[in-house]
Amino acid sequence: MSIVPQLPDNAPFSHDQRAWLNGWIAGVLAAQARGGEAASSNPSATPVTILFGTQTGSAEGLSKKLSKELQAKGFAPTVLGMDQYAKADLTNCERLLIITSTYGDGDPPDNALSFWQWLSGEAPSLSKMQFSVLALGDTNYERFCAFGKVVDARLEALGAKRISDRMDCDVDYDAPFAEWVERVCNSLAGAASLQPADGGLKTRDTSDDLKSRSTSKANPYAARLATNQLLTTPTASKETRHFEININGLQYEPGDAIGIVPENDLALVNAILDHGGWSSDDELRHALMHKHDLTNPSKDLIQAIASRAKHDDLTALIDPARSADLRQWLYGRDVLDLLQLLPKGELSSADLTALLKKLQPRLYSIASSLKATPGQVHLTIAQVRYQAHGRARNGVCSTFLADRVQRETPVPVFIQPSHGFKLPTDDTKPVIMVGPGTGVAPFRSFLQERKATGARGKNWLFFGEQSRTQSYFYKDEWATMMTDGHLHRMDTAFSRDQERKIYVQHRMVENGEELYRWLEDGAHFYVCGDASRMAKDVDAALHQVIEQHGGKSADDAKAYVQAMKEARRYARDVY
């Protein structure tokens, strides 16, 4: 007799949700037992493997949507993260669809590292395979969609046949995703003799869908801001704030992020309207407030302005070979700076809006646990404020929350479930958390959760900021947790309290012997915060500690860290 696994009683679902999910698990297992793919009960349906590479969950969400589309068309899709590529048996896979983002400086997202190592190394011929790639990226980065591009090229080099051209998506990916799905489905339908959709096991929402209660970028929930509090002192050189947002019944887990759909700064909108001579156009004012990105000029806008203004220097920068120079020129410049290169009235308002990018939501790591703060999300946000080209500039979302949201202002939010940045399922495992600056946010959530659930594993927090007296966020909370025995070790690095910079990675190395002992005891290692420098330096320090205290060569330390990643004991949430 086989035993069908059930969700544990303490799983964060209502009775109905649990019963329904248990039914779903049983159905999937029954389908698998019949030899079919996980998502279909039709044994003759054509199997398609969907592999996603993701850091913050977008590629995973799109993969699940794609899976539903394919099922509705009678295919039998299986969705897997790239870190589970071995389960996909790619050598024998005949239809592979890849959705992947790019991180770092054109690098794979963390869950794609082992897949890429395999694919770029000694992967066998994939001549039986048909494939297509959807690459997620952001044109603000120099190496746009670089990882999707190399995966696409490598699959072709290994003999796989492209059934539909790669689609590269900017942050506004909904329309290109829909177009790619249509093309891919048509190509697959042409190649396979399809069984009609069979009315068998239907796609049902996964636990992630339940968690986010169907909120999404396109369908946010109108939340309300309850608290907006300075964490830094008023004289500190940086401004970081603690926010509490009432989210009613929305569900999330520690490690998840929240997406906030901001509105632009009315002062900037008015300055643009004034410059263009459009001050009486209320419809345009509304569109500029809510729909358009005013801080990141699009390539089309730059091109249009350069050509109308006959600006030779700017025209020269549009050459793709000069993209680094263009990026440098754009640093600290917004849409108003560009419009100011043209005489007033040179551009119509319709031209302008057609040339602007869409205003994008911003993601924030959740700094609370629902078990400690029911109905709320807490956030730790650094306000972006700087002077450039003779004008004060404000980051759109960080100052929207800090300056422009009143108690009654709706704040559109959605939950972005994390992929892989999660507490260990075995609560006896120790956790080591490295979170300088706003990077401490998810660790406040982790610690609140571990306290609320009575987790037995030990907790070690590394926190760094500029100054102990001006920017020691949540100091009293950490002290209480230390006293209560919920935080077992805490090491701080205040970079500007002495002449020599001291950073979290210096504290890791100083405490290397104990850190290595925790790792040997099965500790999970987490990093959150700055991607560009801190995360790389912390990674190097981790390798150094393992070499030094594990008596390992550089290669063996690398293999040790790789094994931690594969066991999901090394996770990063970096931005």
Ligand SMILES: Cc1cc2nc3c(=O)[nH]c(=O)nc-3n(C[C@H](O)[C@H](O)[C@H](O)COP(=O)(O)OP(=O)(O)OC[C@H]3O[C@@H](n4cnc5c(N)ncnc54)[C@H](O)[C@@H]3O)c2cc1C
């Ligand atoms: C998964 C994830 C989790 C995150 N979690 C957090 C978090 O917990 N807390 C947090 O504070 N942030 C977090 N962020 C970052 C956050 O999403 C936003 O990027 C950040 O708040 C800035 O958004 P903004 O709209 O205020 O600024 P924007 O309007 O987007 O402006 C930022 C841009 O301004 C420009 N800029 C900034 N400073 C200068 C300068 N001195 N000179 C010239 N140009 C400059 C840069 O081009 C920069 O990209 C996270 C990001 C991700 C992806």
Ligand SMILES: NC(=O)c1ccc[n+]([C@@H]2O[C@H](COP(=O)([O-])OP(=O)(O)OC[C@H]3O[C@@H](n4cnc5c(N)ncnc54)[C@H](OP(=O)(O)O)[C@@H]3O)[C@@H](O)[C@H]2O)c1
């Ligand atoms: N996209 C955006 O607009 C945006 C907005 C906000 C934040 N961010 C990103 O988020 C990051 C986090 O900002 P934050 O305000 O939370 O804190 P932060 O700038 O990362 O600073 C936190 C602490 O880390 C230190 N630090 C600097 N370089 C480091 C390194 N290589 N290794 C370890 N520690 C280092 C800082 O020291 P010093 O300052 O003394 O060097 C400070 O003490 C920013 O660096 C930025 O990349 C981006």
Ligand SMILES: Cc1cc2nc3c(=O)[nH]c(=O)nc-3n(C[C@H](O)[C@H](O)[C@H](O)COP(=O)(O)O)c2cc1C
């Ligand atoms: C720290 C960081 C680095 C990034 N680096 C790149 C990059 O080099 N090239 C690119 O095209 N996109 C880059 N992106 C954008 C992401 O690929 C894009 O936001 C994508 O939609 C995220 O998808 P995911 O949620 O599935 O990870 C970067 C984003 C972040 C936060």
